[in-house]
Amino acid sequence: MGNIAFNISLGRIVYDMSLPGANDALIIIPIEASGIESDNTLRDYDDxxxxxxxxxxxxxxxxxxxxxxxxxxxxxxxxxxxxxxxDQTWTAAAGNAIAALIFAYDGDTTGGTDSNIRPLTKHDCSMTPDGSDFTSTITDFFRASSAA
Structure with missing residues (x-):
């Protein structure tokens, strides 16, 4: 499961994951290890x-x-x-080391920009690409429960 849910997406993730729009998508963005901010700082970003x-x-x-x-x-x-x-696979992964994967919701893939993409969750993922395939095994991506 994700390490944090972004504040802007609390209570919305299950809805977004059902892909309710005509041109919407879920996007995974790898984030480099160098310069990544703390979870406490990251969770406050709205896009x-x-x-x-x-x-x-x-x-x-x-x-x-x-x-x-x-x-x-x-x-x-x-x-x-x-x-x-x-599970998601990057074929022949190359480039700088990553520290996290951010899962985000793009409500309109036909013309949006990064400022229109809402972050959902951040998953810690330490990996240094070496040219081989990289598979992110995703188990129980997200759960939302109600109080008893």
């Missing part, structure tokens, strides 16, 4: 443009991934919503 305008560097050699398989399950037994996505 991807602000995250990348600060000290955080996108690892653009590996590139962004668009998530194509999302499963949202309503678990009435445990009183929660569970979100899972397929």
């Amino acid at each position: 991807l443009g602000s995250i990348l305008a600060a000290a955080n560097n996108e690892q653009s050699t590996m590139g962004r991934k668009t998530v194509t398989s999302v499963t949202v399950t309503i678990n009435d037994t445990d009183n929660r919503a569970e979100v899972d996505i397929a």
